[in-house]
Amino acid sequence: MMDTSRTISLASLRVMLCAILLVALALGVGYQARAAEPSNDVRQTVDQLLRLVDERLAIAPDVAKAKWNSGAPIDAPAREAQILERVVAEATRAGINEAFAQTFFKHQFEASKVIQHRLHEQWRQTEQPPFESPPDLAEDIRPQLDQLTPQLMASLRDFERVAESEGVKQYLENNAETLVSDGVGGVAREEALRPLYEATDTAGVQ
Numbered sequence: 291m292m293d294t295s296r297t298i299s300l301a302s303l304r305v306m307l308c309a310i311l312l313v314a315l316a317l318g319v320g321y322q323a324r325a326a327e328p329s330n331d332v333r334q335t336v337d338q339l340l341r342l343v344d345e346r347l348a349i350a351p352d353v354a355k356a357k358w359n360s361g362a363p364i365d366a367p368a369r370e371a372q373i374l375e376r377v378v379a380e381a382t383r384a385g386i387n388e389a390f391a392q393t394f395f396k397h398q399f400e401a402s403k404v405i406q407h408r409l410h411e412q413w414r415q416t417e418q419p420p421f422e423s424p425p426d427l428a429e430d431i432r433p434q435l436d437q438l439t440p441q442l443m444a445s446l447r448d449f450e451r452v453a454e455s456e457g458v459k460q461y462l463e464n465n466a467e468t469l470v471s472d473g474v475g476g477v478a479r480e481e482a483l484r485p486l487y488e489a490t491d492t493a494g495v496q
Protein backbone atom coordinates (compact mmCIF):
# COMPACT_ATOMS: atom_id res chain seq x y z
CA MET A 291 0.00 0.00 0.00
CA MET A 292 1.18 3.55 -0.80
CA ASP A 293 1.70 6.06 1.95
CA THR A 294 -0.84 8.73 0.85
CA SER A 295 0.24 11.43 3.25
CA ARG A 296 3.81 11.12 2.01
CA THR A 297 2.68 11.20 -1.65
CA ILE A 298 0.66 14.35 -1.00
CA SER A 299 3.46 16.12 0.77
CA LEU A 300 5.85 15.29 -2.09
CA ALA A 301 3.34 16.58 -4.61
CA SER A 302 2.74 19.77 -2.67
CA LEU A 303 6.48 20.24 -2.33
CA ARG A 304 6.76 20.09 -6.10
CA VAL A 305 3.92 22.62 -6.45
CA MET A 306 5.63 24.89 -3.95
CA LEU A 307 8.93 24.66 -5.78
CA CYS A 308 7.22 25.48 -9.07
CA ALA A 309 5.47 28.42 -7.45
CA ILE A 310 8.74 29.74 -6.05
CA LEU A 311 10.38 29.37 -9.44
CA LEU A 312 7.51 31.21 -11.15
CA VAL A 313 7.61 34.05 -8.64
CA ALA A 314 11.40 34.34 -9.06
CA LEU A 315 10.97 34.38 -12.84
CA ALA A 316 8.25 37.03 -12.68
CA LEU A 317 10.38 39.17 -10.36
CA GLY A 318 13.34 38.80 -12.70
CA VAL A 319 11.31 39.83 -15.75
CA GLY A 320 9.81 42.72 -13.81
CA TYR A 321 13.24 43.85 -12.76
CA GLN A 322 14.53 43.71 -16.33
CA ALA A 323 11.55 45.71 -17.60
CA ARG A 324 12.15 48.34 -14.92
CA ALA A 325 15.88 48.42 -15.56
CA ALA A 326 15.31 49.06 -19.28
CA GLU A 327 12.87 51.91 -18.61
CA PRO A 328 14.60 55.13 -19.73
CA SER A 329 14.47 58.29 -17.65
CA ASN A 330 12.30 61.31 -18.56
CA ASP A 331 15.40 63.13 -19.68
CA VAL A 332 16.32 60.33 -22.09
CA ARG A 333 12.80 60.12 -23.45
CA GLN A 334 12.53 63.87 -24.05
CA THR A 335 15.92 63.92 -25.75
CA VAL A 336 15.08 61.06 -28.08
CA ASP A 337 11.59 62.42 -28.83
CA GLN A 338 13.00 65.82 -29.72
CA LEU A 339 15.56 64.35 -32.11
CA LEU A 340 12.96 62.11 -33.75
CA ARG A 341 10.63 65.08 -34.21
CA LEU A 342 13.36 67.10 -35.88
CA VAL A 343 14.27 64.20 -38.18
CA ASP A 344 10.59 63.97 -39.06
CA GLU A 345 10.39 67.71 -39.72
CA ARG A 346 13.40 67.54 -42.04
CA LEU A 347 12.02 64.52 -43.94
CA ALA A 348 8.67 66.29 -44.32
CA ILE A 349 10.41 68.93 -46.48
CA ALA A 350 11.59 66.34 -49.04
CA PRO A 351 8.31 66.31 -51.05
CA ASP A 352 8.63 70.08 -51.59
CA VAL A 353 12.21 69.60 -52.78
CA ALA A 354 10.96 66.88 -55.12
CA LYS A 355 8.28 69.20 -56.52
CA ALA A 356 10.69 72.06 -57.11
CA LYS A 357 13.11 69.70 -58.90
CA TRP A 358 10.31 68.08 -60.91
CA ASN A 359 9.50 71.48 -62.35
CA SER A 360 13.08 72.67 -62.84
CA GLY A 361 14.54 69.35 -63.96
CA ALA A 362 17.47 69.82 -61.56
CA PRO A 363 19.10 66.54 -60.45
CA ILE A 364 17.96 65.11 -57.13
CA ASP A 365 21.56 64.56 -56.09
CA ALA A 366 23.15 67.93 -55.21
CA PRO A 367 26.68 67.17 -53.88
CA ALA A 368 27.77 70.82 -53.74
CA ARG A 369 24.83 71.65 -51.50
CA GLU A 370 25.57 68.64 -49.28
CA ALA A 371 29.19 69.77 -48.95
CA GLN A 372 28.02 73.24 -47.93
CA ILE A 373 25.78 71.82 -45.19
CA LEU A 374 28.52 69.47 -43.98
CA GLU A 375 30.96 72.36 -43.73
CA ARG A 376 28.57 74.11 -41.32
CA VAL A 377 28.00 70.88 -39.46
CA VAL A 378 31.73 70.37 -38.91
CA ALA A 379 32.20 73.96 -37.76
CA GLU A 380 29.31 73.65 -35.29
CA ALA A 381 30.52 70.24 -34.08
CA THR A 382 33.93 71.71 -33.29
CA ARG A 383 32.40 74.70 -31.54
CA ALA A 384 29.89 72.72 -29.47
CA GLY A 385 32.06 69.68 -28.74
CA ILE A 386 29.95 67.23 -30.74
CA ASN A 387 31.62 64.15 -32.24
CA GLU A 388 32.41 65.40 -35.76
CA ALA A 389 32.32 62.00 -37.49
CA PHE A 390 28.99 61.17 -35.86
CA ALA A 391 27.47 64.51 -36.88
CA GLN A 392 28.68 64.15 -40.48
CA THR A 393 27.44 60.57 -40.75
CA PHE A 394 24.10 61.61 -39.31
CA PHE A 395 23.63 64.40 -41.88
CA LYS A 396 24.77 62.19 -44.78
CA HIS A 397 22.02 59.79 -43.78
CA GLN A 398 19.48 62.63 -43.74
CA PHE A 399 20.51 63.52 -47.32
CA GLU A 400 20.16 59.88 -48.41
CA ALA A 401 16.77 59.61 -46.71
CA SER A 402 15.58 62.76 -48.49
CA LYS A 403 16.79 61.33 -51.80
CA VAL A 404 14.88 58.09 -51.19
CA ILE A 405 11.67 60.12 -50.81
CA GLN A 406 12.44 62.34 -53.80
CA HIS A 407 13.25 59.40 -56.09
CA ARG A 408 10.09 57.57 -55.07
CA LEU A 409 7.96 60.62 -55.81
CA HIS A 410 9.61 61.30 -59.17
CA GLU A 411 9.11 57.66 -60.10
CA GLN A 412 5.44 57.95 -59.19
CA TRP A 413 5.04 61.20 -61.14
CA ARG A 414 6.73 59.70 -64.19
CA GLN A 415 4.23 56.87 -64.10
CA THR A 416 1.23 59.17 -63.72
CA GLU A 417 2.69 61.65 -66.23
CA GLN A 418 2.45 64.43 -63.72
CA PRO A 419 2.56 67.87 -65.39
CA PRO A 420 4.69 70.59 -63.77
CA PHE A 421 3.27 71.72 -60.42
CA GLU A 422 1.32 74.99 -60.36
CA SER A 423 3.38 77.01 -57.93
CA PRO A 424 5.87 74.85 -56.09
CA PRO A 425 7.98 76.42 -53.34
CA ASP A 426 11.27 77.81 -54.61
CA LEU A 427 14.29 75.65 -53.75
CA ALA A 428 16.76 78.47 -53.10
CA GLU A 429 14.31 81.02 -51.69
CA ASP A 430 11.98 78.89 -49.58
CA ILE A 431 13.07 75.30 -49.12
CA ARG A 432 16.80 75.41 -48.48
CA PRO A 433 16.40 78.21 -45.91
CA GLN A 434 13.92 75.95 -44.08
CA LEU A 435 16.46 73.13 -44.10
CA ASP A 436 19.15 75.55 -42.93
CA GLN A 437 17.00 76.57 -39.99
CA LEU A 438 16.77 72.96 -38.91
CA THR A 439 20.53 72.32 -39.05
CA PRO A 440 21.47 74.11 -35.78
CA GLN A 441 18.43 72.64 -34.05
CA LEU A 442 19.46 69.16 -35.14
CA MET A 443 23.02 69.80 -33.99
CA ALA A 444 21.84 70.83 -30.52
CA SER A 445 19.66 67.76 -30.40
CA LEU A 446 22.55 65.53 -31.50
CA ARG A 447 24.66 66.95 -28.68
CA ASP A 448 21.93 66.02 -26.19
CA PHE A 449 21.59 62.60 -27.77
CA GLU A 450 25.32 61.91 -27.48
CA ARG A 451 25.00 62.65 -23.78
CA VAL A 452 22.29 60.01 -23.24
CA ALA A 453 23.28 57.42 -25.89
CA GLU A 454 24.86 55.20 -23.24
CA SER A 455 21.93 55.35 -20.87
CA GLU A 456 19.72 52.41 -20.06
CA GLY A 457 17.03 51.50 -22.59
CA VAL A 458 17.82 54.13 -25.24
CA LYS A 459 17.91 51.74 -28.19
CA GLN A 460 14.66 50.09 -27.18
CA TYR A 461 13.02 53.47 -26.69
CA LEU A 462 14.20 54.60 -30.14
CA GLU A 463 12.82 51.45 -31.73
CA ASN A 464 9.50 51.76 -29.94
CA ASN A 465 8.93 55.39 -30.87
CA ALA A 466 10.55 55.83 -34.28
CA GLU A 467 7.46 54.78 -36.20
CA THR A 468 5.10 57.03 -34.27
CA LEU A 469 7.29 60.12 -34.41
CA VAL A 470 8.91 59.78 -37.84
CA SER A 471 6.70 59.26 -40.87
CA ASP A 472 8.37 59.28 -44.27
CA GLY A 473 5.49 58.51 -46.62
CA VAL A 474 7.48 55.68 -48.22
CA GLY A 475 6.79 52.83 -45.85
CA GLY A 476 9.67 53.36 -43.49
CA VAL A 477 12.59 53.02 -45.93
CA ALA A 478 13.67 56.65 -45.53
CA ARG A 479 13.05 56.52 -41.80
CA GLU A 480 15.38 53.55 -41.41
CA GLU A 481 18.04 55.32 -43.45
CA ALA A 482 17.70 58.52 -41.41
CA LEU A 483 17.83 56.76 -38.04
CA ARG A 484 20.57 54.20 -38.69
CA PRO A 485 23.40 56.37 -37.23
CA LEU A 486 21.38 56.77 -34.03
CA TYR A 487 20.88 53.03 -33.63
CA GLU A 488 24.57 52.52 -34.33
CA ALA A 489 25.51 55.09 -31.70
CA THR A 490 23.56 53.13 -29.09
CA ASP A 491 25.15 49.87 -30.33
CA THR A 492 28.66 51.28 -29.92
CA ALA A 493 27.71 52.21 -26.41
CA GLY A 494 26.77 48.58 -25.80
CA VAL A 495 23.23 49.54 -24.86
CA GLN A 496 20.65 46.99 -25.96
Ligand SMILES: O=C(O)C(=O)C[C@]1(C(=O)O)C=C[C@@H](O)C=C1
Pocket residue numbers: 353364365366367369370373398399400402403432435
Ligand atom coordinates in the same frame (compact mmCIF):
# COMPACT_ATOMS: atom_id res chain seq x y z
O1 LIG B 1 18.83 70.91 -51.40
C1 LIG B 1 18.63 69.99 -52.18
O2 LIG B 1 18.85 70.08 -53.40
C2 LIG B 1 18.10 68.72 -51.69
O3 LIG B 1 17.78 67.82 -52.47
C3 LIG B 1 18.05 68.48 -50.22
C4 LIG B 1 19.24 67.69 -49.73
C5 LIG B 1 19.17 67.72 -48.18
O4 LIG B 1 18.61 66.81 -47.60
O5 LIG B 1 19.64 68.70 -47.60
C6 LIG B 1 19.13 66.28 -50.22
C7 LIG B 1 19.82 65.83 -51.30
C8 LIG B 1 20.77 66.64 -52.04
O6 LIG B 1 21.86 65.91 -52.50
C9 LIG B 1 21.18 67.84 -51.28
C10 LIG B 1 20.53 68.29 -50.18
